[in-house]
Amino acid sequence: MAVIKDVAKLAGVSVGTVSKYLNTPELLREDKREAVEDAIQKLNYRPNLFARNLRVQDSKTIAVIAQEIRNPFHAALFNTIRKEAMKYNYSVVLYSINDVNGNIDTLFESLPLHYFSGLVLCYFHDMEQSIAFAKRHDKVPMVIMSNSDRYFNEYDSAKIIHADFTLGIEKVCEYLISRGNKNIAYIGCKTKDTAHEPKLKGFLMTMEKYGLKPHSITRLEKEYTMETGYESAGQILKCGTLPDAILSDTDIMAVGALNCLRDHNIKVPDDLMLASCDNIEFARYCCPRLTTVNVPIEAMSIKAVELLVAQMEDKPHLSTGTSFELELIIRESTK
Known part of the structure; x- marks a missing residue:
């Protein structure tokens, strides 16, 4: 691949002249401008726009x-x-x-x-x-x-x-408890910043505040996707006892969990309640629509x-x- 030095050598001009052609060609004499143009065409030279921006x-x-x-x-x-x-x-x-x-x-x-x-x-x-x-x-x-x-x-x-985010999860967790849910399962994902996970922290603090213990905490080492939510809900169902509610720390996982529950003939909210956090567009249009925290x-x-x-x-x-x-x-x- 041709570089600016190749163009300058073929055109018989300096690198600075080629650079001037690329930026302000109107300032060059006609003979030099034509020489540079001819060299660029013969070499099929393409200027590196990123490099030009780096210089300025x-x-x-x-x-x-x-x-x-x-x-x-x-x-x-x-x-x-x-x-x-x-x-x-x-x-x-x-x-x-x-x-x-x-x-x-x-x-x-x-x-x-x-x-x-x-x-x-x-x-x-x-x-x-x-x-x-x-x-x-x-x-x-x-x-x-x-x-x-x-x-x-x-x-x-x-x-x-x-x-x-901690306060957001506290709000939705307190609401679930106010609705009579004491046996609440939590789903999320493991992150690298494990010492400071604000959503999980908010859930645990709220449960402790009301003297409650989580039904289960499922945090897979995966990305926040519907598939991860589906798999997480599946693991909760394997526990044998159904929780009163599931709290997901993202809407996208809650949508996956909702589909897993539906596939197992578990009705939301009749059999258990489901809530989450983010308020993405899916939360407003899935069925049933999700209770969530708006970020x-x-x-x-x-x-x-x-x-x-x-x-x-x-x-x-x-x-x-x-x-x-x-x-x-x-x-x-x-x-």
């Missing part, structure tokens, strides 16, 4: 680091960030942390970190790694979307968007872009982070 350090591109692209929760997050960034004339590139086994740094081996104008970290399942990454690259404009307020003290709080992902994403643009363009921004409330949404799966 203004790619007008934002990198979004999400957990799993297939999850509707992260898809909604990315779509909102993408549309909001367009208003400021920025494009967005989406990375899935699952593609590199959870190692954020590996994502930037082919395209260096400093190519991007800024980053939004939405890696909720390993907040410790997100904070550590942000500290290592503190010169890069960056916003972190956090699942717990504990990280305000570990990083620049003005660069954190926060929603209290205001659109509002959080818009605020993330606002804070990031303020950093990238050196504009005034908030001195402290932004927190969002999680609202309990009651639907048919618990009625």
Whole structure:
């Protein structure tokens, strides 16, 4: 593959002249412009746009680091960030942390970190790694979307968007208990940040508050998918005794669990109740519709872009982070 030096040699000009042709061809004399054009055609040269942007350090591109692209929760997050960034004339590139086994740094081996104008970290399942990454690259404009307020003290709080997932799960768990459910099963996934899993923490704290013990806790080492939810519900059914309710820490798993229960002729909510967290679109349209906790992902994403643009363009921004409330949404799966 031809490089810029090859073009310069064939055209009989300097590399700087070829670079000027690629950026401002109107400033070149006609003879040199024609020589460069002829060399480019003969060599079938294609300029490296990424490299050009790296030199000027203004790619007008934002990198979004999400957990799993297939999850509707992260898809909604990315779509909102993408549309909001367009208003400021920025494009967005989406990375899935699952593609590199959870190692954020590996994502930037082919395209260096400093190519991007800024980053939004939405890696909720390993907040410790997100904070550590942000500290290592503190010169890069960056916003972190956090699942717990504990990280305000570990990083620049003005660069954190926060929603209290622990409190969200507490709300839905308390509602299940208020409906007479004492024997509650919990399903989720094991994460790398096992010491600080806010949703599981909220469930256990609430059960202890009311003097209750979980029916079971099923956390597979898999991704948050409908298939994982289906398998988790299947494991609960193997326990022999049916719980009063199942609390899933994501809607996408709850939809899978709902289908598993239906396949085993267990009716929701007649035989047991089902609730979850996120309020993705599936939760509003499955049957029965899911009781869940609304994570205001659109509002959080818009605020993330606002804070990031303020950093990238050196504009005034908030001195402290932004927190969002999680609202309990009651639907048919618990009625």
